Amino acid sequence: MLSYILRRTMIMIPMIILISMVSFLIITLPPGSYIDSYLANLQRMGGEVEQSRADALADRYGLNDPIYEQYWKWVKGFPSGNFGMVFSEERPVMDVIQERIGFTILISVLTLLFTWILSIPIGIYSAVKQYSFGDYFFTFFGFLGVSIPNFLLAIIIMFTGLRFFGVNLSGLMPAAYMGEPWTLAKIAEVLKRIWVPVVVVGTAGMAGLIRIMRAEMLDQLRQPYIQMARSKGVDEIKVIIKYAARIAVNPLISTVGWLLPQIISGGTIAGIVLGLPTLGPKLYDALKIQDMYLAGTIIFINIVLILIGTLLSDILLALVDPRIRYD
Amino acid sequence: MKNNDILLEVDNLRTYFDTRRGLAKAVDGVSFDLYKGETLGIVGESGCGKSITSLSILNLVPQPKGKIHGGEIKLHREDEVVDIAKLKRTGKKMKDIRRKDSAMIFQDPMSSLSPVYTVGSQIMEGIMLSHDVDKVEAREMAIEMLRKVGISPAEQRINDYPYQLSGGMNQRAMIAVALASNPNLLIADEPTTALDVTVEAQILELMAELQQEYQMSIMFISHDLDVIGEISDRVVVMYTGKVVEVAEVEELFYNPSHPYTQGLLQSIPKIGRKKELKPISGSVPQIYNLPDACHFAPRCPHRMDICTKKEPPTFDLGGGHQAKCWLYEEGGENNEG
Numbered sequence: 001m002l003s004y005i006l007r008r009t010m011i012m013i014p015m016i017i018l019i020s021m022v023s024f025l026i027i028t029l030p031p032g033s034y035i036d037s038y039l040a041n042l043q044r045m046g047g048e049v050e051q052s053r054a055d056a057l058a059d060r061y062g063l064n065d066p067i068y069e070q071y072w073k074w075v076k077g078f079p080s081g082n083f084g085m086v087f088s089e090e091r092p093v094m095d096v097i098q099e100r101i102g103f104t105i106l107i108s109v110l111t112l113l114f115t116w117i118l119s120i121p122i123g124i125y126s127a128v129k130q131y132s133f134g135d136y137f138f139t140f141f142g143f144l145g146v147s148i149p150n151f152l153l154a155i156i157i158m159f160t161g162l163r164f165f166g167v168n169l170s171g172l173m174p175a176a177y178m179g180e181p182w183t184l185a186k187i188a189e190v191l192k193r194i195w196v197p198v199v200v201v202g203t204a205g206m207a208g209l210i211r212i213m214r215a216e217m218l219d220q221l222r223q224p225y226i227q228m229a230r231s232k233g234v235d236e237i238k239v240i241i242k243y244a245a246r247i248a249v250n251p252l253i254s255t256v257g258w259l260l261p262q263i264i265s266g267g268t269i270a271g272i273v274l275g276l277p278t279l280g281p282k283l284y285d286a287l288k289i290q291d292m293y294l295a296g297t298i299i300f301i302n303i304v305l306i307l308i309g310t311l312l313s314d315i316l317l318a319l320v321d322p323r324i325r326y327d
Numbered sequence: 328m329k330n331n332d333i334l335l336e337v338d339n340l341r342t343y344f345d346t347r348r349g350l351a352k353a354v355d356g357v358s359f360d361l362y363k364g365e366t367l368g369i370v371g372e373s374g375c376g377k378s379i380t381s382l383s384i385l386n387l388v389p390q391p392k393g394k395i396h397g398g399e400i401k402l403h404r405e406d407e408v409v410d411i412a413k414l415k416r417t418g419k420k421m422k423d424i425r426r427k428d429s430a431m432i433f434q435d436p437m438s439s440l441s442p443v444y445t446v447g448s449q450i451m452e453g454i455m456l457s458h459d460v461d462k463v464e465a466r467e468m469a470i471e472m473l474r475k476v477g478i479s480p481a482e483q484r485i486n487d488y489p490y491q492l493s494g495g496m497n498q499r500a501m502i503a504v505a506l507a508s509n510p511n512l513l514i515a516d517e518p519t520t521a522l523d524v525t526v527e528a529q530i531l532e533l534m535a536e537l538q539q540e541y542q543m544s545i546m547f548i549s550h551d552l553d554v555i556g557e558i559s560d561r562v563v564v565m566y567t568g569k570v571v572e573v574a575e576v577e578e579l580f581y582n583p584s585h586p587y588t589q590g591l592l593q594s595i596p597k598i599g600r601k602k603e604l605k606p607i608s609g610s611v612p613q614i615y616n617l618p619d620a621c622h623f624a625p626r627c628p629h630r631m632d633i634c635t636k637k638e639p640p641t642f643d644l645g646g647g648h649q650a651k652c653w654l655y656e657e658g659g660e661n662n663e664g
Contacts, residue, residue: 130391224439231385232453232504233426236417243441322488323442 001318008311016304020078023299024071027292033063034087034290041289061087074293084293086286093297096282103172104264104278107197111267112259114202115209120252123213124245127221135214142207150270154200158274161196169196171275197274201267209252216248246320253316257309261302333403334511334544335361335384340398340412342376342383349615353379353393355568358641361512366538366545368559368576370552370591372611376568377548381514384546385429386416402512404428426456430505434517436497440489446473446500447485450507457508472503475540476533495526499533506537513538514546519554531558552595556580561647564588567614567622570641574648584650586627621653629654 035058058064062073074084083093122142126135161169168174173189180186220226221244229239268280275281279298286295318324342354354376361367369377382388384400400411402424414421433439440449450469454460460468466485473481476499478492489497498518505513515534519527535558538545549555555562555576562579564572564587572585583589590607609626621627624634633639633653642655 224433224435225441227382227387228431228433228439228501228504229441230387231425231429231431232508233422233424233456234452235422246443247441321443323490 004318005311005315008314012307012311015307019303019307020075020300021071023296023303024067024074026299027287027290027296028067028070030290032290033058034061034292035063037290038087057087061085074296083297086294087291088285088289093294096294097279097297097301100277100279100282103276104280107194107201107267107276107278108262108264110194110198111202111205114198115205116252118202119206119209120213120245120249123210124217124240124248126210126214127217127248128240130218138210139207142210145203146207148203150200150204150267151273153203154196154270154273157196157200167192169193169274172277197267197270197276200270200274212251213248216251217244220244220248250317250321253320254313256316257311257313258306260305260309260312264298264302264305332362333360334363335403336399336401337361337380337384338399338401340380340383340400341396342379342388342393343396344389344393346392346615351614352568352617353614354383356398357565357568357570358398359563359570359573361544361546363511363544364538364542365560366535366547366558368555368562369546369548369565370550370555370562371565372550374611374614375565376614377565378516379568380565381431381516381546381548384411384512384514385425385431386411386414386421387431390416402428426453426508428510429512429514430508430510431514431516432498432501432505432518435521436494436501437489437521439501440497440504442489445486445488446492446503447487450485450500450504453504453507469503469507472507473500475537476500476503476506477529478503495522495529498522498526498530502530502533502537506541509541510543512544512546514548516548517550518547520549520551527554534558552591564591567612567617569622570649570651571623572648572650572652575646578646578648582648584644584648584655585623585652586629586654587623590626590628621651 035054038057039054062070065073077083081094083097085091086093086096089096122138126138129135158169161167172193173186177186177189226239226243229243230236264279264283267278268284271278271280272284283295283298285291286298337360338358340354340357341352344351344353357376357380359367369380371377379388379393383395386395388395395412398412402409402411404424409420409424411421411424440446447466447469450472451462451465454465454468455462458465458468470481470485473484478484478496478499484492489500492500518534519530522530531554534545547555547558559576561573561575563570564579564585566587572579572583572588574584579588580592583592587607590605593605594607596604607626612622612625618635619638620636621634621639624630627634631653639651639653639656641649641651643649644655
């Protein structure tokens with residue numbers, strides 16, 4: 001098992017190098033550069049364009065260098081935690097990421113827990129009580145959750161909050177608390193609002209999980225080992241949880257890895273609508289104005305998370321299911 | 328036999344399935360007795376209701392479509408007689424019967440044990456449900472059980488997962504799981520069908536040995552007449568959810584009375600027999616909306632007028648031999664063998 005993990009980790013190294021190249025290629029693919037969109041913006045707003053300033057910027061960031069030189073300039077800072085500069089803010093990419101990664105992870109993990117804690121029991125219930133009222137009820141609301149666009153649900157919740165309860169739910173805290181040190185009052189404010197993105201993003205993924213869990217449970221409940229367990233006199237609840245659900249949850253575990261990158265990209269639109277201090281909206285902005293190092297770094301982190309996530313689910317799956325343990 | 332030798336009395340059992348195509352009478356008026364210490368073979372083609380009969384006895388008919396609609400399944404326990412047909416499926420009493428009195432082994436050894444728990448833990452679970460012992464004692468008993476079913480070295484194999492064992496070994500392990508509770512009644516639903524012939528012989532021998540040791544009654548379900556002939560004391564022949572013939576095993580093989588049984592025996596190939604095989608003509612009818620007549624009549628070489636008009640009752644032929652066929656009505660056509 002240990003050697004397997006080690007081997008998998010070793011394979012990840014060349015993968016990561018390859019990924020850094022691909023992500024850099026992706027962000028340089030669109031024609032033009034940050035300077036061009038910066039100048040275009042200035043012009044649109046009627047600002048005076050100083051060609052010399054633009055040239056100086058391009059020079060400073062090496063935007064006129066050949067692509068491989070630009071790439072090298074970017075990646076050689078990685079080992080020391082230097083991911084380049086954010087053009088629009090004129091500060092290191094690392095600063096922006098550090099600022100937002102905390103909330104990003106917090107919201108994502110809460111969303112993950114929210115969807116799993118609800119959808120697994122609901123999936124089990126739906127299978128055990130197949131075609132019952134409850135089964136149809138949860139199926140209906142599950143699909144409703146999928147069909148309503150994230151941003152719309154976010155808007156509805158914010159509107160309801162403001163109109164009927166008089167609370168402003170946008171962002172994670174009132175403006176007064178921003179940049180202030182963490183106090184109990186500030187934590188309370190965050191807790192009051194953080195459920196909104198969790199519910200908004202969570203409901204979207206729930207129906208899928210419920211359906212997978214339900215289908216898997218139905219499949220397992222038909223297996224002979226279930227009848228065997230019952231014939232031994234095992235309690236029905238134990239038959240369902242210990243025998244059927246234990247195996248039915250495997251497909252969910254094998255996809256848990258794909259959820260890791262969602263930490264960043266999941267809920268981007270909801271994040272924009274809700275004005276959340278997370279990385280999703282930041283990536284969107286960066287792509288819009290071709291802030292290449294910021295966008296590239298976020299995409300790079302995202303793909304590395306996919307790698308780590310896949311490894312994690314493989315390890316988890318091996319722990320849960322003895323049939324696929326690696327010796 | 329005396330009444331106190333009876334372990335199980337099944338009387339007019341009716342288990343129906345409410346399907347989209349109508350009511351499927353999978354088991355329709357089945358009656359038989361099971362004596363203590365005997366092996367009762369139940370034979371019939373696929374879909375004749377033999378498996379559903381056995382699942383009904385443990386109250387494990389697939390839900391929500393299947394249901395016991397009527398009849399009695401009287402189990403003689405140590406100090407009481409319980410009608411299983413009237414018990415709640417997940418009730419306390421039913422669970423108690425499953426834990427202490429009965430056990431079941433299934434057809435497919437590879438899928439009848441949970442793949443994620445060790446063989447040992449699945450045996451120990453049964454032991455701890457039926458005996459008042461702690462984990463250490465249960466483990467000792469489980470090792471003993473594995474030894475009895477011929478899995479060695481038992482101390483190591485107890486930690487194996489089912490996928491680490493062969494099909495035959497898994498079937499032995501399943502028998503160990505089933506017998507861990509020391510049951511009076513073992514229902515074996517085609518336990519050797521998925522195994523190859525040499526392993527089949529070993530398993531049959533093992534079951535006969537264990538029956539001696541535990542003094543239990545076995546209901547052995549199979550479509551294979553050879554296997555039934557080898558292991559059974561008495562045989563019940565089923566067709567379209569009904570019992571068509573009951574007899575002691577030798578009587579059944581040498582003096583089959585129901586035309587269906589005769590047809591079954593004639594369609595077994597035998598080395599040295601020059602005669603051509605005579606398969607039963609036609610095929611098993613669908614069990615939806617069957618007429619109120621003899622269901623075998625359309626395929627029967629001895630069909631009479633009455634056969635297609637009226638369902639035959641069960642006629643007693645003496646010596647515990649019964650046949651559900653108009654041929655044995657007094658004054659009917661007497662066509663033996």
